[in-house]
Amino acid sequence: MADFIIHCPKCNHAFEPGDSIREEVQNELRGQMKEWQKQKEIETAALIEAEKKKMHADLENNLKKNIAAEYEAQLQQFQKNATEAETKLQAARAKEVAFLQKEQDLKTKEAELEVTLQRQLIEERGKLQEQLAKEEAEKNNLKEQQFAMRTKELEKQIEDQKKLVEEMRRKQEQGSMQLQGEVQELMLEELLQTTFPFDKIEEVGKGVRGADCIQVVRNQFGNESGKIIYESKRTKDFANEWIEKLKSDMRTLGADVAIIVTQTLPKDMDRFGEKDGVYICTFTEVRSVALLLRNALLKIAEAKKSQENKGDKMVMLYDYLISSEFSEQWKAIREGFMSMKLSIQKERDTMEKLWKAREKQLEKVLLNAAHIKGSVEGIAGADAVNLSITGADEDDTLLLD
Numbered sequence: 001m002a003d004f005i006i007h008c009p010k011c012n013h014a015f016e017p018g019d020s021i022r023e024e025v026q027n028e029l030r031g032q033m034k035e036w037q038k039q040k041e042i043e044t045a046a047l048i049e050a051e052k053k054k055m056h057a058d059l060e061n062n063l064k065k066n067i068a069a070e071y072e073a074q075l076q077q078f079q080k081n082a083t084e085a086e087t088k089l090q091a092a093r094a095k096e097v098a099f100l101q102k103e104q105d106l107k108t109k110e111a112e113l114e115v116t117l118q119r120q121l122i123e124e125r126g127k128l129q130e131q132l133a134k135e136e137a138e139k140n141n142l143k144e145q146q147f148a149m150r151t152k153e154l155e156k157q158i159e160d161q162k163k164l165v166e167e168m169r170r171k172q173e174q175g176s177m178q179l180q181g182e183v184q185e186l187m188l189e190e191l192l193q194t195t196f197p198f199d200k201i202e203e204v205g206k207g208v209r210g211a212d213c214i215q216v217v218r219n220q221f222g223n224e225s226g227k228i229i230y231e232s233k234r235t236k237d238f239a240n241e242w243i244e245k246l247k248s249d250m251r252t253l254g255a256d257v258a259i260i261v262t263q264t265l266p267k268d269m270d271r272f273g274e275k276d277g278v279y280i281c282t283f284t285e286v287r288s289v290a291l292l293l294r295n296a297l298l299k300i301a302e303a304k305k306s307q308e309n310k311g312d313k314m315v316m317l318y319d320y321l322i323s324s325e326f327s328e329q330w331k332a333i334r335e336g337f338m339s340m341k342l343s344i345q346k347e348r349d350t351m352e353k354l355w356k357a358r359e360k361q362l363e364k365v366l367l368n369a370a371h372i373k374g375s376v377e378g379i380a381g382a383d384a385v386n387l388s389i390t391g392a393d394e395d396d397t398l399l400l401d
Contacts, residue, residue, distance in 0.1 A: 162366055184283060185212050185232045188261055192230075195287055196294065198222070211249045211258070215290070217297050226256040226297030228290065233262040240266070243278045250278075256317075257293050261286050271334060271341070274321075284340055288333040296320050 192201045192215055200216035211229035219225050231246045242260055250258040259279045265271070272281030272289055281289045300316050320326055 158366065158369055184234045184261070184263075188230060188232050188283070188286065189213055191287060192290065195290070199294075211246060211253065211255075214253065214255070215294075217294050217301075219298055219301065223301075225301035226294075227254065228257045228259060228293060228297070229253055229255040230286075231258070231260045233260060233264075235262075236264060238262060238264045238266045243276050246278055247276070256297055259286065259289060259293070271338070282341070284344070285333070285337055288337070292326070292329060292333070296326070 189201055189203055192199070192213070196215070196217075198218050198220075200218065202214040202216065204212055204214065212232045213230040215228040215230070216224055217226045217228065229246070229250055231242060231249075233242060242262075246258045246260060249255075257279065258277070259281065261281060261283055263282065265280060265282065266275065269275070269280065272279070272285045274280070279289060279293065296317060299320065303316055
């Protein structure tokens with residue numbers, strides 16, 4: 001505190017104050033300093049506030065000036081753009097009007113051209129129709145001359161086709177009958193082998209003279225007891241010469257019994273039986289007939305073996321065939337198969353009626369073919385029609401190419 005000196009304001013005398021005076025002075029100075037600082041703060045705040053207001057007012061004025069200037073510039077630019085757009089719009093409208101005018105002119109010219117073309121088309125069509133009518137008349141005259149010749153040619157062709165159809169039908173029937181006969185032979189052999197498994201069934205080859213099938217009868221010990229020959233026939237008519245031919249084969253082969261298995265019985269027979277030493281039956285009856293005759297041969301062989309020199313074999317067979325035992329067995333077999341025979345006969349009559357109806361339909365088709373050919377030629381021309389009647393499978397086909 002030695003450095004703290006107080007000067008008198010009047011005499012400028014310097015002196016060091018005491019502690020009390022120094023403290024009092026210091027407090028006073030501090031108070032004055034606080035007042036001064038406070039006053040300065042107030043003044044500074046007032047200056048700052050005034051400066052802020054001034055700056056705010058200046059900024060607001062400048063902003064208003066800038067916004068007004070920018071708005072004015074934009075307004076002028078908008079006015080300029082609106083003027084340019086109006087100018088362009090007027091130009092586009094003018095072009096649109098010109099385009100519509102040109103389009104209308106083009107439509108008018110197009111309509112005039114369409115009318116002209118329609119008129120020319122009608123004229124050309126009339127000329128073409130006249131030319132076609134003239135050409136058609138010339139063709140008709142030529143066709144009328146050719147039609148008579150073609151009609152006669154067609155009639156001759158149809159007549160030739162009829163003959164060809166009849167010939168093919170006849171050949172087919174012959175081939176079918178032969179095939180059916182061969183099938184019946186095979187079925188007969190199979191039937192005998194199945195029914196008599198211990199007998200020997202021999203097939204006679206094609207082209208070899210003799211019966212169709214030979215049955216060598218054997219007893220339970222495997223010894224031969226006799227021989228039966230079979231002739232298989234499957235035709236519409238029965239021929240009496242078959243009997244003599246089979247009797248000759250029976251003598252040649254040394255057979256004991258001969259049987260003809262036929263589809264058609266002789267006119268004087270309505271069921272199986274014996275005629276001139278040969279037995280005749282249908283295929284449905286052959287199993288029973290063979291069984292009876294085989295049993296007869298076995299009994300004859302057994303009797304011959306046990307009673308040698310007591311009679312001729314044929315006499316014994318005859319005695320057996322006229323016996324009541326054979327008669328009863330034969331009668332039972334006959335009654336059993338009569339119903340089957342009647343059923344087969346009904347089926348045969350039905351099929352014959354159906355075949356006759358189909359033959360009439362075929363004849364009707366052939367008779368109408370000429371008329372159909374003439375009508376089609378009159379419409380499509382002679383070269384466009386091909387009539388083909390084939391007889392390979394008895395189908396008649398009319399082809400229109």
